[in-house]
Amino acid sequence: MAVRQAASGSKSGATGSDKMVLIPGGTFQMGADEFPDARPLHSVTVNGFWMDEHEVTNAEFARFVAATKYVTVAERPLNPNDYPGVPAEQLVPGSAVFTPPTQKVSLANPLQWWEYVKGASWQHPNGPKSSINGHENEPVIHVSYDDAAAYAKWAGKRLPTEAEWEFAAQGGKGNRTYYWGGELKPAGKWIANIYQGDFPAHNTTEDGFVGAAPVKSFPANPYGLYDMDGNVWEWCQDLYRPDYYMKSPENDPQGPADSYDPDEPGAVKRVQRGGSFLCSDQYCIRYKAGSRGKGEVSSGSNNLGFRCVRDK
Template sequence: MKKVIYIILGISGFAWLISNGNAQVVQQKPTTDAKITVCKVKSPTFVKNKFATDKTNIVANKGGKLQNMVEIPAGTFIMGSDEYPDAQPKHPVTVKAFLMDEHEVTNAEFTQFVKATGYKTVAERPLNPADYPGVPIENLVPGSAVFTPPTGNVGLNNHLQWWKYVAGANWQHPKGPKSTIKGHENEPVVQVCYQDAVAYAKWAGKRLPTEAEWEFAARGGRTSGRYYWGNTLKPNNKWVANIFQGNFPSGNTVEDGYKELAPTKTFPKNPYGLFDMDGNVWEWCSDLYRTDYYKSSPKLNPKGPSSSYDPEEPNVEKHVQRGGSFLCSDQYCVRYVAGSRGKGETSSASNNLGFRCVKDKN
């Protein structure tokens, strides 16, 4: 049997088959959003990620200038949402006080990290031909998922119509080799997978937030409301988060002023002083993802399950993502609803996925 490569969008379960220099769709599933990873298979079954290992020794930053952090007080809240099965049941959770980045990690900050460490993100690392016998070397080009809206109206049951695998897409070139982050230094860094976010956090002397910490901080002390900012999607007739307006995915009316990424701190901060806890980019959390975790989650400082499980892709390790992105709308991926969850394969990246960090309060 001829061996092939599947480029798999880890959250969605669809793939491009690359064997003879041409990409074709081999599998599809509906999804809420998409992230990308690469694996080797002998049949349409996930086996194992085959990314090259980065050998960089990450040493904590001892004085570099990083964004401000705000103190999040200790408290108890009701975690979860009745609108989504994987966010049920709603349950009481108590978290201790901690510090959180006031905004998502920016291109400028990630550049500082890369210059200090020489780190290569997963999307930049070359693939080892030995892991892909029978596949032409010229096809083994690292890249990532890029939102590419269609030219006209399409149905919402096939996300391959707006997600494309782009060779050469990475954090420095978020939409492919011809794109750049120059002039976008204050926008969130994207095309970073979980591994990349953890590496940055370690260098910065921080860590990724737990899912409970993230939701508690996003709620900002509010005890009710469909959204983190209240009950109305557009309070006082003003957009308060960078999300998708119009007919998804092709008819973005850009009512909020941004077709895709917005600079950090563009929209109003929440009561705790945090920006963009909804929209702009999805944010990695430290928790492994399980659909059933809330049934047994500890009430005090939960840190997530010991293993990952998603019935849509039971053999794929995933981590929780929170907050939605500039692609979420009231038509598709309504994950700006308070308590809602996202998920992504550990090595996945896309141009609507970033992160922020937290730190224990001494």
């Protein structure tokens, strides 16, 4: 069926369009047997909704900041009470930036390729000397869950539920290995921005991008949505629990009432979906259909963004 599209009409600019796509409601099989926290496959019904056709861009987020004077979590001063014993001069705002090692390393310790960069934020993706000038049509990054939710509220939208996100990503095609189909490279072409090469030290950039790509750089899915696989992870509204699918309701699930991650029991986490430009067949294969990500609500990184939805 043809999918109707419409601009939100609230805010438009030279880059980014705020265009939303009408996603029909329906029943689908949610989850993936390949991933322990995405089991079991289960039947879910969602109502129709509107979804941003692409991830929120730097240009769109800049309009929000200009209108509200909002300061993201990565830009806010750090509270010394949260970091007992850490010298005050080290409590500098920043965010996590992928920093590839110069040689092959064990994949057991992600700290070998992630670095907390002081001054890194959505406006300065790689640190104070970097800028988003010339990158206005790329996804906004270094946004926490609260940052994403604040933008969504300002725009008259909200973040998608995990079920809405997966239903939209399937594009009406049901469960497949990847959201686009059964082959990683249909007709020999990369159709999502993920990592090629020897992770994390050598990115061959066969898909044309070393980091986040401008939105709409790859083909849309059958619903007219771009980058539901790869590019940047996307926040969902659901709290994260690895066992939630065992008791998730069938109709319009909203996520569990509390968060629990056995890897970090004290952290409050929300679901992230879609994988990023750092996912590969060697590490983090969660660009595959049905897989789930997770993130502590106040943290961001240079491979994490979001898109919004609106009730039908």
